[in-house]
Amino acid sequence: MVRELKEGCLPWLSGQPMPPHPTLADYDAMAKRWVDEVVCQRRHRTTGRVVGEAWEEERPRLRPLPARILATLQAPPLLVLSGGGADPVQRRLGERVEVRDLAEYEAVQR
Secondary structure, X not given: OHHHHHHHXXXXXXXXXXXXXXXXXXXXXXXXXXXHHOHHHOEOOOOOOEHHHHHHHHHHHXXXXXXXXXXXXXXXXXXXXXXXXXXXXXXXXXXXXXXXXXXXXXXXXX
């Protein structure tokens, strides 16, 4: 999955118009668009089936997640602050995403 995102989603995402101050919701919406427009349209290398068609066929066969697993997902996320930074509530919600120039990261690697 990491490889799929790295080699598929990120290059696609780099060509998309971005809002001036993107939020996690913006990235979620773009990822969903990538899945709908790119992933679901391609043919699976092994089966030869269109991914989106196979998903729609198999989806009714999925069973619901057990309540004990869902309960762990509904717990508030842990928040670890390491001195300063964003407002704790804002950080926990993950609502603000800071966009930086790649040159900042290249300077750190040197």
